[in-house]
Amino acid sequence: MSALDARTAPVAQARGQDGEAALTVLPLAATTKIAALKELVDALHRQGAIADSLQFLQCVLEREALQSTIVAPAVAMPHARCRAAVRLAAAVGVAPRPIEYPSGDEARAVPVICLVAVPAGAADPYLEWLATLARRLGSPSAQRQLGAGATVESVHALLAGVRLPARNSDCCRARTLRSDRLADQMSQTR
Numbered sequence: 001m002s003a004l005d006a007r008t009a010p011v012a013q014a015r016g017q018d019g020e021a022a023l024t025v026l027p028l029a030a031t032t033k034i035a036a037l038k039e040l041v042d043a044l045h046r047q048g049a050i051a052d053s054l055q056f057l058q059c060v061l062e063r064e065a066l067q068s069t070i071v072a073p074a075v076a077m078p079h080a081r082c083r084a085a086v087r088l089a090a091a092v093g094v095a096p097r098p099i100e101y102p103s104g105d106e107a108r109a110v111p112v113i114c115l116v117a118v119p120a121g122a123a124d125p126y127l128e129w130l131a132t133l134a135r136r137l138g139s140p141s142a143q144r145q146l147g148a149g150a151t152v153e154s155v156h157a158l159l160a161g162v163r164l165p166a167r168n169s170d171c172c173r174a175r176t177l178r179s180d181r182l183a184d185q186m187s188q189t190r
Contacts, residue, residue, distance in 0.1 A: 025156040028093040028113070033101050037061070037078060040091040040115040049089035049117050056084035056117060068104030072138030074146040076101045076108075079116035079130060088126055090116045090133065092159070094152050111150040112137060132162055 026043055030036035037060055045053040059082035063069070069078045091114075098109035114133055118126050136142060142158050 022088065023090050023092070023159060023162070025092045025094065025152050025159070027152050028095040028099070030093075030095070031097075031099060033099060036093055036095065036099050036113050037115065040093050040113060043091040043093075044089055044115065044117050047089060047091075049087050050084055051086050052084040056080065056082055059084065060115065064103050066104065068106040070101060070103050070106050070108050070110065071134040072143055073108065074098070074110055074143055074150065075112045075114065075134075075137040076103060076110045077114045077116065077130070077134055077137070078103070079118060081118040081120055081122065083120045085117040085119045085122075088116075088118055088122055088129070090114055092155055094150050094155050112146060112155055129162075133159070136162060 024043055024047065028036050028039055030039045038057060041050065041053050041057045041060070044050045044056070050056045059080035060078050063080045064078055069076055071077045093113045093115070095111050095113070098111045099113070101108055101110045101113070114137060116130060116133070136158055137146075137155075145154055145158065
């Protein structure tokens, strides 16, 4: 494993019902928006959630140009529904210093970027998952916590219990990841 791979290896993952990583939280080495998005796209590609990383990055950038994906003062949530996405998954990057993040007609420095990959044929209930992630990361208590200094562990704790779709082919069914299971997974990845 190279030094870059070790630095960007996921610290915490929540797995979907099929055992594949559905939500990964990792430290970002990037200092710019494009580099951060590329780092997160690469993480999703390594997980097998994206078949073509360049095509997916292009879809994300096109979506970013349409409307702001900044969901809270400390959080951006870029996402794209794209043929390059094999399954619904998210990679959440935590930057040591906030990254200047222009999106749509808005720009902010954000320490947390949550990139969501959505398969082109995914059923609409994936929007509930996006909304849940946005509410969790954008809540006043989360913003206070992130404002005090975001860490991979603090972001993963904020996302504990988020209902994840059980399968891409069946986005309507969902299950809850229990906090103890996430804590167990976090300790195994350290």
